Amino acid sequence: MSAPFMNARDRAYAESVADGRLRETITHSVTQYRRSDQLSVGDALPPLALTRLTDEAAARLDELGAGKLLVLIFGSYT
Amino acid sequence: MTLYQTYREQANIFVVYIAEAHSVDEWQMESNEQEGICIRQHTTFAERLAAARLCEQQLHLSIPTLVDGMDNAACDAFAAWPERIYIVGRDGRMAYIGGPGPYEFKPHEASEALRVLIGSETSTQGELKP
Numbered sequence: 001m002s003a004p005f006m007n008a009r010d011r012a013y014a015e016s017v018a019d020g021r022l023r024e025t026i027t028h029s030v031t032q033y034r035r036s037d038q039l040s041v042g043d044a045l046p047p048l049a050l051t052r053l054t055d056e057a058a059a060r061l062d063e064l065g066a067g068k069l070l071v072l073i074f075g076s077y078t
Numbered sequence: 079m080t081l082y083q084t085y086r087e088q089a090n091i092f093v094v095y096i097a098e099a100h101s102v103d104e105w106q107m108e109s110n111e112q113e114g115i116c117i118r119q120h121t122t123f124a125e126r127l128a129a130a131r132l133c134e135q136q137l138h139l140s141i142p143t144l145v146d147g148m149d150n151a152a153c154d155a156f157a158a159w160p161e162r163i164y165i166v167g168r169d170g171r172m173a174y175i176g177g178p179g180p181y182e183f184k185p186h187e188a189s190e191a192l193r194v195l196i197g198s199e200t201s202t203q204g205e206l207k208p
Binding site (some may be wrong): 002007009013025026028029030032033034035037038039040041042043044045046048049050051052053054056059061062065066067068069070071072073074075076077078 | 081086088089090091092093094095096097098099100101103104105107110115117122123127129130131132134136137141142143144145146147150151152153154155156157158159160161162163164165166167168170171172173174175179181185188195196201205
């Protein structure tokens with residue numbers, strides 16, 4: 001796993017927040033989850049498994065493309 | 079038309095549900111609060127599944143959803159938090175890597191990259207025909 005990380009834009013945003021407590025919260029959240037890039041174009045898919053929401057079955061990343069292009073859109077509700 | 083509606087026949091497209099970007103117990107956003115979107119950061123996989131289901135229902139998502147584990151392995155490996163788009167070629171190698179959100183999360187750019195990749199595959203296949 002790569003180390004906790006804040007990119008320049010994260011840092012600039014956090015520094016623009018006047019409320020010290022909120023600034024601390026932002027910094028904590030970002031450093032907890034933000035990671036520096038590990039993958040480049042041309043790299044192989046990492047050997048990972050995820051869980052399908054529909055049936056909670058395991059889904060290996062390297063099987064998801066199934067001969068097609070594979071698009072992964074990462075995100076959350078919030 | 080969304081990326082999914084446009085390209086679902088040519089590409090396998092998934093949402094990967096990861097750690098919340100703005101959970102109510104961490105960096106809550108006022109805009110989320112105004113819209114009643116108040117989700118605690120998941121501490122169990124059951125909570126993450128529940129958040130993913132809520133998201134799917136509330137946003138009427140038709141894209142199949144996959145859920146990252148509580149070790150955040152996919153989120154970390156893809157440096158994906160809070161949001162990001164990757165396109166993987168038929169050879170299993172990264173073909174397009176979108177910028178990290180929120181500043182560089184650009185669905186239109188990804189859609190254009192996908193269109194070009196589909197086009198290049200089609201023309202390559204054409205060239206190989208006898």
